[in-house]
Amino acid sequence: MKNRNVMITLMALLPWLSISLLGNKTFRRFLPGTIFMSxxxxxxxxxxxxxxxxxxxxxxxxxxxxxxxxILGPFFVGSLWIFKYTYGKFSIYFLVNLIVDSFFTTVMLNWFKKIGYVSLIRFTRFQLSLLFMLKSIAMYGFQYVYETIFSSRGKKEDRSKNM
Incomplete structure (x- = not known):
């Protein structure tokens, strides 16, 4: 069981090694949506x-x-990376999330079950995939609303449209 604990701990910590490559501006910009969904x-x-x-x-x-x-490892950091490359292009965002979520519900879920980390009980893989997609849409929506209301980025775009 110690090996499982090490794997799960590494799964949570390793994604954070890529944060410095993300960029400080990107991290701060997409942090609200990622925290909301976390x-x-x-x-x-x-x-x-x-x-x-x-x-x-x-x-x-x-x-x-x-x-x-x-939540604190692959989801948190992965969401920041997905936002960085797809925000503002919803169809690409949706497609990337569909691919990542499908990979999780097929490959990763099998591995997690094999090591005894998680098992689905009252949810099917399809239901879990739908839940993931709904959460992806909600996170994108939250980020969009946040930027529209609170961010100077959304306010600058509004001002330029009014001129």
Whole structure:
């Protein structure tokens, strides 16, 4: 079981090695949408545990949500990277998320089940894929609204349209 703990810890930490390549501006720009969805995922994980949508037979630490390594590692950093290259081009964003989510629900879910990290109980892979896509759309929508309301980037675009 120690090997599983090491793999899961590495899964959470290794994506953070790429943050310096992302760029400070990009990190700050897309941080609100990524934080919003990460907080949503934490709430969803609690609900999923209660409703037995999926099951994590163990956690790295007691009383800590078992999906936390997934949320703070590949999801958080991956979302920043996907936003960097696809934000403003929704169809490409949607396609990239479809590919990444499909990879997760097929390849990664099999591996996680094999190492005893997670199993689906009341959710099928298809339902999980649909849930992932809805969350991707919600995160994009949140980022769009955030930039429109709070960011100077959205306000500059509005001013230039009015002139």
């Amino acid at each position: 907080l949503y995922l934490l709430a969803e994980g609690t609900l999923a545990t209660r409703r037995k949508w999926w099951w994590f037979p163990f956690s790295l630490k007691p009383n800590v949500l078992a999906e936390l390594p997934l």
